[in-house]
Amino acid sequence: MNKTVGSTLLVSGTMIGAGMLAMPLTSAGIGFTFTLVLLIVLWALLTCTALLFVEVYQTAEADAGIGTLAAQYFGRFGRVVATAVLLIFLYALLSAYVTGGGSILASTLPTIIDDNITSKVAIGLFTLFFGSFIIIGTRSVDGINRLLFFIMLATFIFVLFLMLPKVTMNNLMAMPIDNALLLSASPIFFTSFGFHGSIPSLNNYLQGNVKALRFSILTGSTITLVFYIIWQLSTHGVLSQTLFLQILQEDPTLNGLVNASLQITGSPILAQAVKIFSALALITSFLGVSLGLFECTEDLFKRSFNRYIGRFGLGFLTFLPPLLFAFFYPKGFVLALSYAGQMFAFYAVVLPVALVWKARQVHPNLPYRVIGGTPMLIIVLVLGVAITLIPFITRAGYLPQVAG
Known part of the structure; x- marks a missing residue:
């Protein structure tokens, strides 16, 4: 039961991070009502696909990574494709967390030579300190995540206590500008519901207990949805759409969100509370995604030279690419998230649908099956492919760019 609670908090903590903090940046021009609809639809879709992974894991060893799972049903080609997509997705997502975490930390540090150097030092310190928990092991991640999650929850309640009285119906009724x-x-x-990269780690941590993994996913994702709805209610209700968009155009980072809170409400206490909450949300997500990426890297090399490079070597492979991205694109928070969303659509929708389709043919009498049958798989697949294509359509100029 203790591990189940920890896994539930890891699911929720992984999601409540960069995606949640980017929401006000990307939804400022949409309005609360339509944002609410979008949240519920995507929560239902991605909770469903996470449960598809649970169904497939009934047929594999508890310590099997996604690459191993894909190889079981689609051979070497399946392993290569699944591992490549997962790596790109997790590296992009982790790049967003490192960039966002460095941005918040840099704002608290004294200037070192210039802002650029300060930013790089902050990014390095953030990654080095919290990355060390990943290298130590899953138990250490569970421990620090629980502590940070409950501090984050207390901070979130305090932020709501300050923000909700300032909510106005006029702001909530704002319609999309497009x-x-x-x-x-x-x-x-x-991507805000993107904890799927951590499922192999959680399954291994829970020793293949399907009931516990299913409970963790359903409970953790529902907690997250409630967080998201209240967060959007607060930000949309307090922040005037026009002024919020103007501030974000000037600074499309988490610092921009904090500055927007300060300028619009005039409350430095609220701005500092938002900054603390943002930092904690980023750290818990950083931990969950880093753990998933570390396990993916370990699964990739476990048959070759894991014993030679050890956990420190795997840590180096896990954190170096996101660090390089953050150094060269210090304001690439939303950029990294958009690329992560593109890869995530394939990894979290197309891949589990394909695996379940094949698994049901090989194992027609699995104890646990996700409801909906073949029609549900087809609907999920169509939605996943459509979301994968959206960034291409946006870059081609047929859809408007979001703030940032």
Whole structure:
């Protein structure tokens, strides 16, 4: 039961991070009502696909990574494709967390030579300190995540206590400045429910207990949805759409969100509370995604030279690419999330549908099956492919860009 609680908090903590903090940045032009609809639809879709992974894991060893799972049903080609997509997705997502975490930490440090150097030092310190928990092991991640999650929850309640009295109905009733923004924002909102990369780690941690893993996913994702709805209610209700968009155009980072809170409400206490909450949300997500990426790297090399490079070597492979991205694109927070959303659509929708389709043919009498049968698989697949195509359509100029 203790591990189940820890896994539930890891599911929720992984999601409540960069995606949640990017929501006000990307939904400022959409309005609360349409944002609410988008949240519920994507939550239902991605909780369903996470449960598809649970169904497939009934047929594999508890310590099997996604590459191993794909190889079981689609051979070497399946392993290569699944591992490549997962790596790109997790590296992009981790790049967003490192960039966002460095941005917040840099704002608290004294200037070192210039802002650029300060930013790089902050990014390095953030990654080095919290990355060390990943290298130590899953138990250490569970411990620090529980502590940070409950501090984050207390901070969130305090933020709501300050923000909710300032909510106005006029702000909540704001309509989209462009209806097409709903489509443009969906890949980033999609990523906000992105804990799927951590499922292999959680399954291994829970020793293949299907009931516990299913409970963790359902409970953790529902907690997250409630967080998201209240967070959007607060930000949309307090922040005037026009002024919020103007501030974000000047600084499309988490610092921009904090500055927007300060300028619009005039409350430095609220701005500091938002900054603390943002930092904690980023750290818990950083831990969950880093753990998933570390396990994926370990699964990739476990048959070759894991014993030679050890956990420190795997840590180096895990954190170096996101660090390089953050150094060269210090304001690439939303950019990294958009690329992560693109890869995530394949990994979290197309891949589990394909695996379940094959698994049901090989194992027709599995104890646990996700409801909906073949029609549900087809609907999920169509939605996943559509979301994958949205960034291409946006870059081609047929859909508007979101703020940032």
